[in-house]
Structure formats: structure tokens, C-alpha cells
Amino acid sequence: MAVSYWLYKEEFEKKKEALDKGEPVEMEIMDQGEKVWKQAKVMIFQQPVEGSEPVGLLGPFSEPHDEGKYHIKVVEILPSPLEDEE
């Protein structure tokens, strides 16, 4: 399944309690268009909701999995780390 973003699995596991709570959490998301990571506030869901996009998880050794199993709604793209100073 085509996904819009990847989430880094280890970070996702640590923030999984936010699943379906409708509360934004801050995490890295990898934009599949530009293939770069962005810092963002997102809400995570198990089912698609209005405005959400399907995501996949990326394991620590380049193994993508669970494509389309979760969905995120991007609330805000944050400045990249080290970017905010300039």
C-alpha cells in the first residue's frame, strides 16, 4: 500500500499511547515525496479519519512494515532541528 509518511518504529513505540486519543504528539515523519524527515505534531489513528494519511513504520535496519496499518493527521510541521536558530 502506498503511504504518505514513514514513522520511525522505535519512536512510534514510545509514543503509541497517543493512539486514537486525538491528542497531538511530536515526532519525526519521513515525507515520501521529498524523502526527508520532518519534525511534526501529529495525531495517530488505527483507522482513517478525515484529513488523515496512511503511514508505514520503518525499523532500525531499513525494514519498512505495517504499511497502511496506522494513519496520522499532521497538525503542524515544526522547524527542523537546528533550523530554528536561523
Next chain:
Amino acid sequence: MAYDLRDYVEDLRKAGELVEIDDEVDWNYEIPAYEVISGRFGGPAFLFNNIKGIPKGPRVLAAPFVGTFYRPHKKCAIALGLDPNLDRATWYQELAKRMMNMLRPVEVATGPCKEVIKMGKDVNLLEFPFTYHAIGEGGRYIFINAVIIKDPDSDWINTGNYAIEVFSRNRLVITPYAHTNFVSIYNTKYQLRGQSMPVAVCIGGDPAVTMAAGMILPPGVTEYDVAGGIRGTPMELVRAETSDLLVPANAEMVIEGEIRPYERLPEGPKIEAFGFSVGPRQPFYAMRVHCITHRKNPIIWDIHTSIGSSTNALHDSLAHLGTWAHIKEFGWPIKFGCPSSIPRTGATGHVAVYKKKYPEDYPGFMEDLFNKVMGQPGMGGVLAKNVFFDDDVNILDYGEFYEAMFTQVNPARDMIKTHPFPVMTIESSWMEEWDRDKYVGPGTILAQKLIIDATTKEEPPMGVRRLNFETLFPEKLQKWVMENWERLGFKEEPRWNKSWLEAKF
């Protein structure tokens, strides 16, 4: 006029080693796929003129160094004006000789790399076709480059080729291995002094610069000097726009910036120079990019890391020379060192040819020798295995290599485990997340190493000798066969190991 990447493209074309493609191709997976397939059969390089989503101008040269199983150096030879059909032993001897004639670079007022200059807010790395190489890769990578820094206490300019993640429009993440001079200079000098380190990333220019950047040379050796040596003419350098660094005047692109003390960004996971993925995503050196200078219509060259790729070819053709430079510098009783053992998989084992009986062996000699080799800056962190052979075993011939490995090694006696050394994270795949804090630093983990002593332990009994083409027939006959092979109608080129037996490095 100094030799540059565009001259190399023309030389590849003349040698029938270039395919030019005007159809639209995608930087996302598609361009790298050409190299992976080309690598399977020692195929051509590709020049892509039309990149999807990129305004007309930048081009991509893929598979620039793909070689063959027995001649991984064939395109490197073309780049240096040498015969691509040289056998490996002759290639190494020629390069070793050229290396010893280092030539200092010359500074020039300006150069083609300054045709377009973008500073500050105009910098946008994402407008160039840096490629995305594989499913699961944690970003777009610049795998072929020359990262230029300077020792703050001397004239030593260090240049290395590292995997670089394009993190954002003006940030790169540079991932040198823990044993590199880059890490040594940054960690022990700039960072400890609270200073920012100027950095320039050179793309293109004379291929000799990038070739030299890929060798693991002893501290204090300036790769520009080595590049001048292997080219036979001094490199032409020009001052960077935002620092005092000297950069190749004819580079296709120079990305300038700084690495501030203790600044890191998350990087990876990625495919590595050894054909495997490595992770986890971990902090590496964050480069703040302040300026990009480039030629008009720059050619961004791109390499892959899969089996048979340009990365393998560069490892198999050039990385050995860095090891050889260490051997020469420290006077070890070793004929040749070769950090690449398993065919076409890059540096997966560290191999040395031990010159038997000098000095006289004593119990523990091999371990002592190994510790001397591993104790040198630039060598210690490389790899977890080190194999020693007799010097009549041609380690550039995989048949002889494996024969010695399987016939001369008694596992109980000849495989020695050392105390823990820092090794690269390539070997961290067995490590669980909760263990990492304990063992993992940026680019390195602590692990035992393995010495395999594949040298002959006893004299061959009853005059038994190795039976091969080189020992079975009179030399005159061997020579005749080699010289007449093609004339007799055979197409595949034969391999004659005489050049290895006679090699003097």
C-alpha cells in the same frame, strides 16, 4: 587544462563504457536501479540528462566506477589514463608507485566551480537530484564525495569520502567511521576547543581527488597530494567562499558549511558500503550549509552500495592502497594489505599478506603483529576480522584466497580472539535496542576481533608443491600461451598470476 569529471565522461564514452539517456528518469529509486543492474555484469556508466521534477540543468552520472569481478579497477584506470585491462597486481603496483610521488596542489584564483554561487537563504539542497537508493533507506544520500576539512594546528588538509544524508534544504548529516581522521580532527581538536569546524563537500572535479579521499591514509597525509601523485599533475584548488578551505577549482559542486561543537542530527538507517543495511537511526555530525557553488548544468555523480556497484569497485581498487601506505610507513613485515576479502562485497574482512619468517616467529607473534596493525590510527576501528597469508598466496585471486583459508587454518589453533576494540556499527545488527547505550557510540561499537592465521605452519612434506599454471610449466611456455590466447580464438581474457608473484610494493 586540468582533468575533470567532464573529461572522464568523454573518456568513458570513447571506451564504450557510457550510455547517455535523454528520457525522463526519477531520482527516487530509478537512477540507482540502473547502477545495481550494471553492477551485476560489470556494465557501463549512465549519464542522465533529464531528471523528473528537477528543472533542466543538473544531470546525474550513475555507475561511474562499476567494474568486473577480476578487474574492479577498469573504470578507475580509464579515469587515470591507464589501460583498463591491467591485471589487479599490476594496477596496485602502478598506483602504489604513483602514490609515492605525491605532488602538492597549486592554488588558482578561480575556477569553473564558481560559475553559480548561492548563499544563505538561497541555498536549497533539495533542488538537486540527490538520489534515493533503496526501499527502507532513511533518506537521500550523497555516497560519492570528497569531504574537505583542515587540521587547525598544521597545513594538513584531510579529505574523505563518507555517506552523507541530505537532511533538509540546508543541513547535511556526515557519517564518517569512528576510525577516520575526520573524527579524530573534529573530536579531539575543534570540538574539545569549543570551535566550529569549516567543512566543504566536493562533488565531481578530478576523479583522482575522490579516489584519494576513499583511501584510509595515515594521519598527516593530505589526500590532494596523493591525488596529484596518481594523476601525475598537481590538483588545482581555489578558496572556498565562506572559509579558508581550499577546494577543487573544477568541481561540479562544492557545498560549504560548518560543524559546530557537539551538534548532531539523527541519521539513517541506510544501505552501507558493504551491501547491507545499517542502523539504527542515530546521531551523526550535523553540517550547517551556508553556501553552494557549482558549475552550470552540474553533473552530480551517484554511486550505489550493492554487490558489484561502484562502491565495491572503489573499495576493491583503491582502499587497499591506504592499508599499503600504513604498511610502508610503519615497516610491518607484511607484503601487502587488502581490506577487501569477499568478492564484490566491499570491505568485509581485513586481510594482510604476512611475509613469512621475517622476523622469526615466536609464540604469540601473529597476535602481536595484529595488535600493531590495529593499534595504528586509521586502522584500529576498521573491521572485526584479520586474516594473514603467506606472501606467495595471491590474495587478489579469490580461488587462492579461499584455498588458503580452508587448507591452512586449524580453528582450534589459528583463530584467535582479541580483547575488545572499537568496530563499526556495520556489525551492530545483533545488538538489541536496550544494549546500545552500553556499547554504541557514533559509528562505533566495542567488540572482540578475530585473527585468522592462514599462513603455512610447516614446510610442505616430501617436496609437495602447489599445482597451478604458474608452477606446472616452463615460464617461456606460460608467456607464449598468454600472448597468443586471443589469436587462438578465445574471447575471455585469461588470468596470469605471474605479476603477483613478482610484485614489489
